[in-house]
Amino acid sequence: MKVLEELTGTGQALSHTELEATFSKVDRITLYRVLKDFEEAGIVHKIIGPDGVTRFAVCRHNCPDETHTEDHVHFNCTNCHKVFCLEHTHNPDLRLPTGFKVSGIQILVQGICKHCS
Amino acid sequence: MKVLEELTGTGQALSHTELEATFSKVDRITLYRVLKDFEEAGIVHKIIGPDGVTRFAVCRHNCPDETHTEDHVHFNCTNCHKVFCLEHTHNPDLRLPTGFKVSGIQILVQGICKHCS
């Protein structure tokens, strides 16, 4: 699929609207279905930004297919507004109050990215 | 405002839909405006859940008015589906790759809450 190529190529998480613009010939519903299938297959994962916009990024080497756990940090640049995975910045251990059981952590860091600074 | 009482009382983050159900006499647009005003005034803060649903929670003692920074972790119970602030679980220090400047961190932990376990 060309959608997968696009996602792999850019290195950033793309929103549905952005993908829609790239593949203007393709119907937006088809795009929804393709992305949904990719997500269920563990090929891409969804990132919900601080703006509430959902974006999609390809799962890299350290994303286990079974659990589909994303053990890495997401970054949102306040300058270029891009969202991407920091694959090598793993989630830290959090000590929660007693009685809480953790099954997943989602971290979204905002700031200025490498390219913009 | 009764909306503020409700938010303070429940101790959890409430979605717009939930508040709409509670205050069925009030128009939903009024609710949108009230919540927007509260947010801008630094009285409540918005939490965007892993489901993409935005919820609202009152800012407690350790939420400085000026920066409106939420230096605490949010928890989403996979059993009762509630979302609430873990006021005393602060954001950890993250070491990002060189060139990245951090201005804010949002952490959402999923698991089983104290009450459900």
Place this chain on the structure above:
DNA sequence: CTTTAAATGCAACCTTGTTGCATTTAAAGT
């Protein structure tokens, strides 16, 4: 070349959220 299933497109619909305008409510001035 036919049969069958998968992939695509279209129409319609729902939810969430915003904006403009009219109306009500309430506060302030004389």
Place this chain on the structure above:
DNA sequence: ACTTTAAATGCAACAAGGTTGCATTTAAAG
């Protein structure tokens, strides 16, 4: 107490994001 003014509420309409059902095309298998 009555008028003037501003704030708060409600209504209609709209836009973006997302889902579902059904018809049609594409392509794979017999």
